[in-house]
Amino acid sequence: MKNNITDLRFINNSGILSSEDQSKIQAMRVLIIGVGGLGGYLAHALCRMGVHNMWLVDKDSFSITNLNRQLFSTPQNIGQPKVDIVKRELLSICPDLTIETHISAIEELDEAVFEGVDIVFDAVDSIQTKIFIENICSKYACPLIHGALGGWYGQVGISLANSNLLKDYYQQATSGLEQKMKAPTFVPPFVAHLMVAQFVMLCLNKEEALINQVLNIDMLNNELRVIYRK
Amino acid sequence: MVKIVFLNILRSKYKLHEVDIEPGTFKEVFARLKNQYPNLEEKDFQDCVMFVNDVRITHLARFDMILKDGDRVILTHFLGGG
Numbered sequence: 001m002k003n004n005i006t007d008l009r010f011i012n013n014s015g016i017l018s019s020e021d022q023s024k025i026q027a028m029r030v031l032i033i034g035v036g037g038l039g040g041y042l043a044h045a046l047c048r049m050g051v052h053n054m055w056l057v058d059k060d061s062f063s064i065t066n067l068n069r070q071l072f073s074t075p076q077n078i079g080q081p082k083v084d085i086v087k088r089e090l091l092s093i094c095p096d097l098t099i100e101t102h103i104s105a106i107e108e109l110d111e112a113v114f115e116g117v118d119i120v121f122d123a124v125d126s127i128q129t130k131i132f133i134e135n136i137c138s139k140y141a142c143p144l145i146h147g148a149l150g151g152w153y154g155q156v157g158i159s160l161a162n163s164n165l166l167k168d169y170y171q172q173a174t175s176g177l178e179q180k181m182k183a184p185t186f187v188p189p190f191v192a193h194l195m196v197a198q199f200v201m202l203c204l205n206k207e208e209a210l211i212n213q214v215l216n217i218d219m220l221n222n223e224l225r226v227i228y229r230k
Numbered sequence: 231m232v233k234i235v236f237l238n239i240l241r242s243k244y245k246l247h248e249v250d251i252e253p254g255t256f257k258e259v260f261a262r263l264k265n266q267y268p269n270l271e272e273k274d275f276q277d278c279v280m281f282v283n284d285v286r287i288t289h290l291a292r293f294d295m296i297l298k299d300g301d302r303v304i305l306t307h308f309l310g311g312g
Contacts, residue, residue: 038312125312148309153238155309170308171286173279177239178311216306218238221247227237227304228284 009094010050016200022050024203029053031117033106033133035086036060037183038147039123040071041192047090049196053098054090055113056083059105069185107132114140119199122146123192125178127170134159134166143202147195151181152220154191155227156210158198163212169228191217232259232297237306240278244270253301256280257293278305 005014005022013022028051032039035058043056061081066073070082077085083101090097102109106129114120120137122130122144130146137144137159144159146166159165194217201209214228231250241247244267251262264270280287281304287295297303 034312036312123312125310127308127310130310147312149311150307150309151239152242153309168286170310171288173308173310176308176310178309181239183311216237218241220238220242225237227306228281230284 007050013050017204021204025200026050026052028199028203029055029116029118030121030199031055031057031113031119032121032123033057033129034123034125035072035082036066036123036125037069037188038149038192038195039121040073040082040086041189042121042123042147042195043086043090044071044093045193045196046199047094047097049200052094052096055100055102055117056086057102057104057106057109057113058082059103059108069183069188071189105129111136111139114142117142119202120144121195121199122148122166123195127173127175131167131170134164138162138164145195145198145202146214147191148176148178149183149187149191149217150177150179151184152187152218153177153181154187154194154217154219155214156191156194156198156217157214157228158202158209158211160212163230165212165214165228165230168230169214187219190219231299233302234259234263235302235304237304239307240274240305243274253297253299255293256287256295256297256303259297259303260293275305279308280305 005019062073062078072085072089081103087099087101138161141161146157148155212230213226216225216227232253234249236246
């Protein structure tokens with residue numbers, strides 16, 4: 001592997017990425033839907049991985065109940081749109097980032113936002129919205145990196161276009177353990193960073209990527225396990 | 231044997247992870263499990279999400295479902311938070 005990454009910001013990626021790999025990641029155009037618990041960590045980690053083109057979608061503003069877990073939430077930015085704060089913070093880390101934001105629910109946004117996107121991240125907190133996003137990704141032949149969580153538990157997977165992974169997995173379900181068990185501090189960053197690892201695997205065509213599979217994360221019992229595949 | 235896999239809150243509640251048990255309908259399998267582990271509550275097995283060899287089995291259909299030798303049954307709950 002050639003380790004001639006010349007941008008010093010990313011030199012510590014060079015143990016696992018060649019310069020060609022780093023360039024591939026840098027060129028990726030990613031759409032992150034939801035920039036709360038999962039999405040804030042996703043945006044941050046993708047930025048530090050070197051992704052240079054991001055679209056962020058979230059209808060919400062930060063609230064006091066976000067402070068236990070959402071990376072960019074602070075008492076000072078309560079009431080401000082999440083995408084605006086995340087954009088500001090990412091640009092402070094990486095000033096040459098190209099970033100476009102939409103304060104909107106994904107269901108109300110023009111589908112055109114999916115055009116030209118290479119990979120979509122599902123970081124929303126509604127099962128129905130997850131399936132909605134998967135449908136649009138299929139329409140635009142775009143891979144979807146899925147994440148979800150509740151209590152001690154999480155899951156990640158990659159839904160390739162037309163696999164209907166999430167549709168068949170969830171079927172008619174409308175909610176899960178998150179209703180009772182909420183979202184403790186340490187679960188979103190763990191799940192989000194596994195999603196970023198899947199992103200890197202997908203970009204590099206690694207056979208280990210969780211293509212059309214759901215990996216269950218049980219942080220209470222210290223176990224990762226594939227529980228569903230198509 | 232049928233492999234019953236308890237995940238997440240069911241695993242924690244019953245301190246069970248993987249149990250191998252004789253084939254039969256899920257109703258029969260549950261009765262055998264209950265015989266071995268009397269604290270199992272039927273409601274949990276009605277309410278949870280069930281996959282048999284990666285196929286989701288709905289609540290109504292599951293107790294009459296025939297589980298064959300080599301089947302893997304996953305019992306869990308959905309997650310939807312983000």
